[in-house]
Amino acid sequence: MTIYxxxxxxxxxxxxxxxxxxxxxxxxxxxxTGKDLPIPRVATLRKLNKINSNELIDExxxxxxxxxxxxxGEDMAEFHVHGGRSVVEAIHKSISEIKNCRMADPGEFTxxxxxxxxxxxxxxxxxxxxxxxxxxxxxxQAIKIMSGKHSKVYERWRENILKILANVEAKIDFPDEDLPxxxxxxxxxxxxxxxxxxxxxxxxxxxxxxxxxxxxIAIVGxxxxxxxxxxxxxxxxxxxxxxxxxxxxxxVIETHLKIDxxxxxxxxxxxxxxxxxxxxxxxxxxALKKAENADLNIVVIEPxxxxxxxxxxxxxxxxxxxxxxxxxxxxxxxVSDFKKFSPIYISLKKEKNIDMLINxxxxxxxxxxxxxxxxxxxxxxxxxxxxxxxxxxxxxxxKNDNKDFDMAAEDLRLATRHLGAIVGxxxxxxxxxxxxxxxxxxx
Numbered sequence: 001m002t003i004y005x006x007x008x009x010x011x012x013x014x015x016x017x018x019x020x021x022x023x024x025x026x027x028x029x030x031x032x033t034g035k036d037l038p039i040p041r042v043a044t045l046r047k048l049n050k051i052n053s054n055e056l057i058d059e060x061x062x063x064x065x066x067x068x069x070x071x072x073g074e075d076m077a078e079f080h081v082h083g084g085r086s087v088v089e090a091i092h093k094s095i096s097e098i099k100n101c102r103m104a105d106p107g108e109f110t111x112x113x114x115x116x117x118x119x120x121x122x123x124x125x126x127x128x129x130x131x132x133x134x135x136x137x138x139x140x141q142a143i144k145i146m147s148g149k150h151s152k153v154y155e156r157w158r159e160n161i162l163k164i165l166a167n168v169e170a171k172i173d174f175p176d177e178d179l180p181x182x183x184x185x186x187x188x189x190x191x192x193x194x195x196x197x198x199x200x201x202x203x204x205x206x207x208x209x210x211x212x213x214x215x216x217i218a219i220v221g222x223x224x225x226x227x228x229x230x231x232x233x234x235x236x237x238x239x240x241x242x243x244x245x246x247x248x249x250x251x252v253i254e255t256h257l258k259i260d261x262x263x264x265x266x267x268x269x270x271x272x273x274x275x276x277x278x279x280x281x282x283x284x285x286x287a288l289k290k291a292e293n294a295d296l297n298i299v300v301i302e303p304x305x306x307x308x309x310x311x312x313x314x315x316x317x318x319x320x321x322x323x324x325x326x327x328x329x330x331x332x333x334x335v336s337d338f339k340k341f342s343p344i345y346i347s348l349k350k351e352k353n354i355d356m357l358i359n360x361x362x363x364x365x366x367x368x369x370x371x372x373x374x375x376x377x378x379x380x381x382x383x384x385x386x387x388x389x390x391x392x393x394x395x396x397x398x399k400n401d402n403k404d405f406d407m408a409a410e411d412l413r414l415a416t417r418h419l420g421a422i423v424g425x426x427x428x429x430x431x432x433x434x435x436x437x438x439x440x441x442x443x
Contacts, residue, residue: 123151
């Protein structure tokens with residue numbers, strides 16, 4: 001089948017790009033333009049007409065990419081036309097009337113490129129991440145993966161395990177032959193080296209996933225301390241309802257922000273206090289759970305929150321910032337339990353010291369997470385495969401020590417399959433469907 005779709009963003013625009021890929025691409029160009037194919041990879045001005053009619057749809061640029069020298073590896077074309085909805089719809093309708101042409105599924109162009117060995121699976125994922133990137137750090141991470149350095153590391157591990165496997169299979173095939181001692185010694189040494197490198201990679205605080213998905217920051221504290229006001233201030237819009245009535249926030253309210261180029265998911269939570277209301281009690285449990293799973297907690301209290309001191313030991317840690325709001329009302333009566341946590345005194349009403357708080361948030365995130373080099377793992381899928389690879393290498397070492405070479409060899413094969421699955425050396429349609437469904441249509 002030949003597929004087509006709007007590849008540029010939907011809505012009104014100066015230019016819209018319609019992409020076509022498949023064996024009928026050349027026929028589509030000829031039928032819509034009424035002319036022969038343009039020179040390959042040269043932008044050519046053509047009139048685009050309705051099929052079987054001389055009615056003009058638009059005049060635009062056509063670029064013809066004969067396969068396999070194209071993004072997908074198939075015959076491919078791009079129509080650069082005016083970005084009105086009616087123009088795009090008319091061209092789509094005309095292409096749909098051509099035999100064996102249909103609208104593309106999400107990510108199908110990139111999926112075909114992967115299947116035709118134009119890109120590997122890591123690069124395909126990085127393309128999706130680049131399109132979805134909203135911050136500079138997300139863009140940089142996606143570009144690093146697209147460069148291919150990540151793929152080379154996974155490939156090196158896989159090739160080295162295959163070399164170990166070859167030596168083990170030699171021992172199986174020729175049990176009566178004496179293999180050189182250095183080969184037998186290197187089997188254990190090399191497998192242990194690869195396993196330790198993978199374990200070091202896994203011990204990365206999940207920085208890659210955090211950059212891709214956003215750092216999780218929870219705003220927690222007692223009722224009426226100003227948590228919802230802080231969320232609204234940092235968001236620069238009314239995200240949460242602010243009221244003097246205690247217990248207004250009962251569910252978790254989330255918003256996505258950029259703080260100094262860092263992607264952040266900021267969560268406002270229910271006020272922590274003793275309550276007999278079952279719904280509010282459930283909200284408080286959600287608040288404590290959100291604080292437990294967050295990368296950073298902003299614990300907001302106010303000078304009258306003396307009753308909250310008992311909760312501080314549970315909420316204050318290295319991943320917390322203690323904030324005392326309403327400092328304009330006076331901080332003379334702040335209890336010593338608060339002072340020992342080096343709080344930041346702010347006033348949302350007077351907009352006092354908010355910049356100090358923002359700088360502290362940036363400092364906490366950058367010091368703990370962002371100053372990591374050579375991040376390899378950016379998705380849970382990668383992490384799961386590496387964990388399984390380590391598991392099979394552990395099993396291999398145990399069976400190899402027990403001279404159970406047949407079973408040890410099978411664990412090496414399984415380890416290589418998990419590494420291969422990361423870069424796409426796997427034929428599992430379910431995995432591919434899951435990955436490419438995240439793409440937008442036209443990519």
